[in-house]
Amino acid sequence: MSDDNGYEAPGTHWRPGLRESYTFDRNAIAEIRRAAAQGIYDIRGFGAKRKLPNFDDLLFLGASMSRYPLEGYRERCDTSVTLGTRFAKKPIELKIPITIAGMSFGALSGQAKEALGRGATMAGTSTTTGDGGMTEEERGHSEILVYQLLPSRYGMNPDDLRRADAIEVVVGQGAKPGGGGMLLGQKITDRVAEMRNLPKGIDQRSACRHPDWTGPDDLEIKIQELREITDWEKPIYIKIGASRPYYDTQLAVKAGADVIVLDGMQGGTAATQDVFIEHVGLPTLACIRQAVEALQELGMHREVQLIVSGGIRTGADVAKALALGADAVSIGVAAMIALGDNDPAYAAEYEKIGSAAGYYDDWHEGKDPAGISTQDPELSKRLDPELGGRRLNNYLRTMTLETQTLARAAGKSHVHNLEPEDLVALTIEAAAMARVPLAGTDWIPGHSRADF
Amino acid sequence: MCGIVGLFAKTPEVEANLGAMLAPMLHEMGDRGPDSAGVAFYRDAVPAGHTKLTLQHDDPDFDWSALRKGLKEAYGADKGVGRRGNHAVVVAHTDANAAQGWVEEHHPDVKIMSAGEAIEIYKETGRPEAFIETFDITSLYGTHALGHTRMATESKVTTAGSHPFSTGLDLCIVHNGSLSNHASLRRMLQREGIRFQTLNDTEVAAGYMMWRLREGATLNETLEGCLEDLDGFYTFLIGTRDGFAVLRDPIACKPAVLAETDEWVAMASEYRSIATLPGAEKARTWEPAPATIYSWEKEKV
Amino acid sequence: MTTATDIEVIDLAVTSRRELNQRLHDAAKQGGPTYWRILNPKGAHALAVGIDGAFDIEIEGHTGYYTAGMNKLAHIRINGNAGVGVGENIMSGSIHITGNASQACAATGCGGLVVVDGDASSRCGISMKGVEIVVKGDVGHMSAFMAQSGVLVVCGDAGDSLGDSIYETHIYVRGTVEGLGADCVEKELKDFHRQELGRLLEAAGADAKVDEFKRYGSARRLYTFNIDNAGEY
Numbered sequence: 001m002s003d004d005n006g007y008e009a010p011g012t013h014w015r016p017g018l019r020e021s022y023t024f025d026r027n028a029i030a031e032i033r034r035a036a037a038q039g040i041y042d043i044r045g046f047g048a049k050r051k052l053p054n055f056d057d058l059l060f061l062g063a064s065m066s067r068y069p070l071e072g073y074r075e076r077c078d079t080s081v082t083l084g085t086r087f088a089k090k091p092i093e094l095k096i097p098i099t100i101a102g103m104s105f106g107a108l109s110g111q112a113k114e115a116l117g118r119g120a121t122m123a124g125t126s127t128t129t130g131d132g133g134m135t136e137e138e139r140g141h142s143e144i145l146v147y148q149l150l151p152s153r154y155g156m157n158p159d160d161l162r163r164a165d166a167i168e169v170v171v172g173q174g175a176k177p178g179g180g181g182m183l184l185g186q187k188i189t190d191r192v193a194e195m196r197n198l199p200k201g202i203d204q205r206s207a208c209r210h211p212d213w214t215g216p217d218d219l220e221i222k223i224q225e226l227r228e229i230t231d232w233e234k235p236i237y238i239k240i241g242a243s244r245p246y247y248d249t250q251l252a253v254k255a256g257a258d259v260i261v262l263d264g265m266q267g268g269t270a271a272t273q274d275v276f277i278e279h280v281g282l283p284t285l286a287c288i289r290q291a292v293e294a295l296q297e298l299g300m301h302r303e304v305q306l307i308v309s310g311g312i313r314t315g316a317d318v319a320k321a322l323a324l325g326a327d328a329v330s331i332g333v334a335a336m337i338a339l340g341d342n343d344p345a346y347a348a349e350y351e352k353i354g355s356a357a358g359y360y361d362d363w364h365e366g367k368d369p370a371g372i373s374t375q376d377p378e379l380s381k382r383l384d385p386e387l388g389g390r391r392l393n394n395y396l397r398t399m400t401l402e403t404q405t406l407a408r409a410a411g412k413s414h415v416h417n418l419e420p421e422d423l424v425a426l427t428i429e430a431a432a433m434a435r436v437p438l439a440g441t442d443w444i445p446g447h448s449r450a451d452f
Numbered sequence: 453m454c455g456i457v458g459l460f461a462k463t464p465e466v467e468a469n470l471g472a473m474l475a476p477m478l479h480e481m482g483d484r485g486p487d488s489a490g491v492a493f494y495r496d497a498v499p500a501g502h503t504k505l506t507l508q509h510d511d512p513d514f515d516w517s518a519l520r521k522g523l524k525e526a527y528g529a530d531k532g533v534g535r536r537g538n539h540a541v542v543v544a545h546t547d548a549n550a551a552q553g554w555v556e557e558h559h560p561d562v563k564i565m566s567a568g569e570a571i572e573i574y575k576e577t578g579r580p581e582a583f584i585e586t587f588d589i590t591s592l593y594g595t596h597a598l599g600h601t602r603m604a605t606e607s608k609v610t611t612a613g614s615h616p617f618s619t620g621l622d623l624c625i626v627h628n629g630s631l632s633n634h635a636s637l638r639r640m641l642q643r644e645g646i647r648f649q650t651l652n653d654t655e656v657a658a659g660y661m662m663w664r665l666r667e668g669a670t671l672n673e674t675l676e677g678c679l680e681d682l683d684g685f686y687t688f689l690i691g692t693r694d695g696f697a698v699l700r701d702p703i704a705c706k707p708a709v710l711a712e713t714d715e716w717v718a719m720a721s722e723y724r725s726i727a728t729l730p731g732a733e734k735a736r737t738w739e740p741a742p743a744t745i746y747s748w749e750k751e752k753v
Numbered sequence: 754m755t756t757a758t759d760i761e762v763i764d765l766a767v768t769s770r771r772e773l774n775q776r777l778h779d780a781a782k783q784g785g786p787t788y789w790r791i792l793n794p795k796g797a798h799a800l801a802v803g804i805d806g807a808f809d810i811e812i813e814g815h816t817g818y819y820t821a822g823m824n825k826l827a828h829i830r831i832n833g834n835a836g837v838g839v840g841e842n843i844m845s846g847s848i849h850i851t852g853n854a855s856q857a858c859a860a861t862g863c864g865g866l867v868v869v870d871g872d873a874s875s876r877c878g879i880s881m882k883g884v885e886i887v888v889k890g891d892v893g894h895m896s897a898f899m900a901q902s903g904v905l906v907v908c909g910d911a912g913d914s915l916g917d918s919i920y921e922t923h924i925y926v927r928g929t930v931e932g933l934g935a936d937c938v939e940k941e942l943k944d945f946h947r948q949e950l951g952r953l954l955e956a957a958g959a960d961a962k963v964d965e966f967k968r969y970g971s972a973r974r975l976y977t978f979n980i981d982n983a984g985e986y
Contacts, residue, residue: 040978197883203978213838216453217485220484221484
């Protein structure tokens with residue numbers, strides 16, 4: 001394939017004598033050419049795509065002479081989670097330790113939001129609104145709905161606050177810790193424009209800081225206000241893009257959070273600058289132990305629940321996150337893929353819009369053939385919310401069964417009894433980040449936070 | 453993140469009751485600063501050529517009398533040791549360099565909280581209620597006082613990491629906010645010979661001020677320098693020998709309230725601290741503008 | 754005629770804020786007194802928040818943060834100064850502050866009327882989404898930052914970066930403007946605007962004339978990203 005000037009990327013026609021540069025590889029060259037042509041940074045959806053240490057670099061230690069497994073099915077392996085035990089009058093009970101992360105109506109089609117609600121409800125878990133507010137479809141179809149409070153406050157209103165099951169204060173997200181929301185004009189339809197109180201068809205600019213508080217000391221007062229408005233019923237989550245997880249976790253506790261959500265850099269977004277996605281944040285693997293240690297030091301582990309997100313794909317990822325100390329995980333990109341994002345059935349259409357099935361991340365353009373990251377009525381019609389809901393439920397059930405399989409093999413009757421000692425690492429980086437030994441050794445590469 | 457309070461007396465009655473008036477102000481700031489509390493009081497000025505030191509030691513049974521005796525033998529010292537909590541005030545009959553040098557040499561495990569003619573700094577980890585009781589804050593009097601409650605952001609919760617930080621003789625700072633370039637500034641200041649005990653960003657601001665003053669800048673020039681050289685969000689309350697100054701960064705997201713009556717001038721992060729003061733209802737209240745220095749001094753009032 | 758017995762008086766020196774808000778919420782759902790007086794606020798936060806009913810509420814004294822946050826339908830008067838974020842996200846009804854308002858006054862407000870007799874601090878009307886604000890004194894810097902719709906009237910002066918990154922909000926200022934924010938420009942006062950301004954000045958009881966004001970609004974150059982405007986971002 002060649003670009004508009006007939007330039008063919010390296011690697012397409014290798015023969016002896018041709019050598020691709022490691023530094024100026026095909027992606028680097030393509031990006032430089034694109035920037036030279038367009039004069040603007042590249043905007044796209046999805047999370048960090050580059051190679052990063054992740055849960056694949058960890059392995060579970062199964063049962064052997066000293067540890068005994070549990071029988072599948074007959075011997076209980078509990079997966080339930082309660083969120084919001086610290087202050088809320090009505091904590092949330094989930095059947096599985098996997099939730100659906102915040103994704104906006106606007107970024108996603110109405111059908112996609114409905115499908116997520118249906119699937120999550122079937123599986124006994126929650127969905128989350130996004131940077132645009134709550135839709136009737138999602139509230140109607142999602143039995144447990146978490147309502148986000150973002151810097152933009154698009155669609156924010158007290159009635160939705162009162163009919164939410166939990167409130168999530170968004171400080172940031174893994175794809176762009178420190179960045180605001182972004183929705184380009186092609187996705188600002190009449191309905192989206194009305195919900196967000198914007199002119200139709202313009203490019204939405206979003207603030208990166210909250211308008212009426214800055215800092216955990218003032219966030220503490222804001223959370224008090226939210227509790228007062230909702231008569232202390234709802235759990236309050238604080239969502240943070242992984243940056244300084246140890247300090248961020250302690251500050252979130254001091255600000256009064258019931259639940260902390262940490263989103264690593266593999267976490268997706270509907271639209272932001274590629275440079276932001278790839279070069280800011282921490283791999284999800286690197287933030288969990290620091291957050292858990294921060295909670296343990298404050299005596300708040302399991303009292304303030306920790307949800308981890310950013311590149312969760314399988315039950316293995318779920319189990320490993322729990323073993324490192326998380327109470328639950330959250331999925332975004334994975335949920336979209338379960339619904340049908342990047343479906344090979346649309347291969348020809350992806351080619352037509354300059355992409356390919358499995359590579360498509362131009363979610364900001366709103367041309368998604370699968371009808372998920374689009375507002376186009378013809379395209380979004382293609383997503384059947386009932387079928388999508390069933391697919392999501394299948395996927396969630398599969399991940400839960402996988403988690404239980406691993407937990408049982410490690411002798412656990414509740415997935416929360418998984419612990420770091422059940423894991424080993426395959427690489428030095430993973431061992432250091434997860435603070436588990438390198439496989440076959442006693443060695444955990446040391447860490448030193450300054451003693452000041 | 454944190455809470456700040458400050459009180460400047462305009463009458464002898466307020467001077468006599470300064471601690472009793474500052475304590476409730478500090479108490480109100482406990483929610484936004486649960487980790488540590490601290491105050492700086494300006495009182496009982498010693499004559500020129502003498503130095504008042506506030507010292508601290510973790511051991512509650514530390515022998516302060518012996519320390520004072522040693523100081524007395526070396527340079528002469530006032531009778532008695534003013535003890536509050538695990539802090540002690542001693543007055544040496546010599547200049548500050550000699551006095552501090554002596555303590556550092558003979559008692560390296562003792563921390564020097566402040567040095568000067570009038571200033572006394574008390575600070576400790578824990579909530580303000582406990583701090584106020586342990587240090588008997590309500591019994592303190594003085595011409596003016598600053599207080600702080602801390603929510604640690606990127607450094608440990610320790611006594612040394614608490615505010616106020618002393619920037620030099622009779623000088624101190626309390627801070628609400630978060631600096632973003634303090635690591636680089638610390639390295640530069642260390643090269644200039646300033647020493648740091650913590651990784652706390654406020655200690656860097658204190659060190660920066662000490663450096664500028666040492667190099668001959670006036671207090672005003674130093675505060676202007678803060679606006680130029682310190683990056684991040686901050687409300688500073690700076691204590692001086694004769695008064696205090698308030699400074700907010702140009703973006704001014706962190707809160708600050710000022711209030712004044714015929715009896716006092718007060719500063720706080722939230723109005724509810726000021727509301728505890730007698731006469732607060734009738735006070736003139738206003739918010740300091742960003743990037744603007746506000747100051748009060750005894751002579752001017 | 755309202756007699757003393759028609760007014761529900763709540764003294765925060767004896768009643769908790771939690772009880773105050775719960776009673777107001779319950780009254781909205783189940784019926785209750787129309788007139789309320791709240792004493793001794795002493796800078797307390799989150800007073801009279803999330804109200805959902807056409808009450809008349811007077812607060813006697815200075816309040817803390819987020820007073821009357823997310824208000825619907827109620828008419829709330831603060832006889833004193835209001836703290837950060839007074840009337841944040843107001844949906845409808847009105848808020849009248851007889852003293853000064855701290856920063857982020859009426860932040861992200863979607864409807865209703867907010868009147869400040871004194872000055873409002875920085876970020877007045879930040880991200881406003883339909884609320885109408887009248888400040889009889891001055892407003893601080895970054896006021897009407899990312900303001901989307903609604904109206905901001907300033908009878909005094911405006912601080913720097915007024916209307917930075919503004920969308921469709923109308924801004925009227927009688928005094929000086931220290932500086933305009935990105936994409937905010939002076940615009941002509943047409944008949945529609947004169948009517949709108951006049952209506953609000955009257956509603957606020959402001960002693961000012963329409964002719965004394967200038968109008969400011971969006972130049973709409975940032976509505977679609979263009980590399981040549983990169984300096985504004």
